[in-house]
Amino acid sequence: MSGISYSSYKPTTKVGKWMDERLPVGRMFHAQFVDFPTPRNLNYWWTFGGILSFCLMAQIVTGIVLAMHYQPSGEMAFDSVERIRRDVNFGWLIRNLHAVGASMFFIAAYVHIFRGLYYGSYKAPREILWIIGVIIFIVMMATAFMGYSLPWGQMSFWGVTVITNLFSSIDSIVPGLGTTVVEWLWGGYSVTGVTLNRFFSLHYLLPFVLAGLVVLHVWALHVVGQNSPMGLDVKTPSDGVPFTPYATSKDAVGMFAFLLFFCWFAFFLPDYLGHADNYVEANPLVTPPHIVPEWYFLPFYAILRAIPSKLGGVIAMFGAIAILVLVPWLDTSKVRSTKYRPLYRWFFWLFVFSCVALGWLGSKPAEAEYVFWARVFTFYYFAHFIVVMPLVGWFEKPLKVPGSITEAVLAKNKGAAAAAPAAKS
Amino acid sequence: MAIEAEEPDRRDFLVLAASAFAAVGGAMTLWPFIQQMNPDAGAQALASIEVDLSPVKVGQAITVLWRGKPVFIRHRTEEEIAVAKAVPMKDLIDEYARNAALPEDALATDPNRTKDGHENWLIMVGICTHLGCVPKGQAQGDSKGDFGGWLCPCHGSHYDTAGRIRKGPAPRNLEVPVYNFVSGSLIKIG
8 A cells, every 4th residue: 555655644742743753653543543545435334343343342341340240160150140230330231231242243243254255355465364354253252152151051051061072072083082182171070160260261361362363453454455345445546535534434323323233232132142041050960951052153053063973063163164264265256346246146145044044043953854954054155165156256257347446436426426535645 | 406414513403402402391381281271189089979779760760960970870661671682783873882891892782781680770971972961861751862761952862771872963872980789779980
């Protein structure tokens, strides 16, 4: 972006000038979040990056407060969470914001991921940006999983039991190794308060790891520049507008809409996305009749159960996430945005449908017809990446892509946009 | 391209020795931080428990807790034993007995899953070998699955009246722990 970068940063105060000569933090922020040229035609799907940053900060703030009242021991965890909900001043609010916040974080993340898939934001030169995103997604899932264990209800306990037991499938490759790994994770021969305590420690650590990864993600984004709904980069000054006020104010509108949705759940439906069984204290002798993970893990859980082999199911489940790393190379199309890909568009929506269907099937018992359909959609999930992405890219004849963002915007607005301010150069 | 092989000099030796020293030192420093997560001596101490079987009538089952795990004890009926014995070995998903008292390659015949002379008592760790849930089939109203034994509610593994996996994703038969009949109806597990 060197061709169109410039700095409008002029420290006015003496302190500002003194600082600018020693550690130009202000100059850096000004360059990245005020002057940074952002495509002039971004739509509201692009506001979810900012929303996600907000979600991470909100989880860290509410989480630190909850840790002041929570007791990470097998005997006291369940009661301490109830105490937070009933006795601690505003504990009900902070606890609901944190629990609902996890779901909202995943809603925003899934929108953000599908947006990237639709507009081809993973293609060159954004491969590293995309891969860091996949790593963020994985760390987010580990964090959410450990967080869900902390209330120490029945779903917490049995969720931890089932997921940690996934590693025992290594036994079928190296006999004994899987059991060794699982007992190492547990710190015993079954899930106990010892396990809970270490999960609490890691649940506190990982959000800060996430914050570091987000810095790398944003850094990579600001090196290559943002993708746009046309799949075009900012190439000339008239393609872009300064990040502030244009992108910041659009982000603010998206954020407020998202917050309304968030608050509606936090205040009126705090337990809607959870399970009643988690208000029964953990009991190692009784497995609830129907255990399911939190909604955001359901598609992967359905894939796990669709494969009639323990090791195969585990490999498919982790593979379903890991395959995202290869997407930049699996998609052979030269056109980024699905907007200009008439054939791929159908497959994209079939993929979205498969993910939603897998989510629904993951919430159902592992019985005959549900397992059948879970296998059908699991097949398509993988076929989409391994077969559809490479082949459609080769055979499809894409529509004509506009020459530049400016050209596309002007054509759409029939010249009316000529008055829109462009980034200075 | 000619490669000139030089005699290793004193600097090569120092670099190699220093790197090896750092690698071994690093590994030794890391070890306590990994090992601290393993079960400690307190958890390892093989706690054994004694259970009196006399109140358990034919057809009934009880669950006891041993080393933090549920242990299923079922007083099998004549019919259940006969059904388990009639199963041909080729119908089994896992052909090994998984009995801690027997060699690892002992076959999963019904006698190998129980104690000689006590074949009416089936005693197993009640943890599904798939992903560690506790199967249903102990309580009166529970579904016992397609083979009259146990049914894991989590992912649909069916076990027969000898606790052998017959259908579903679980790879192994339910594990039989070490136990002994101390006297008439008293057993010691562990």
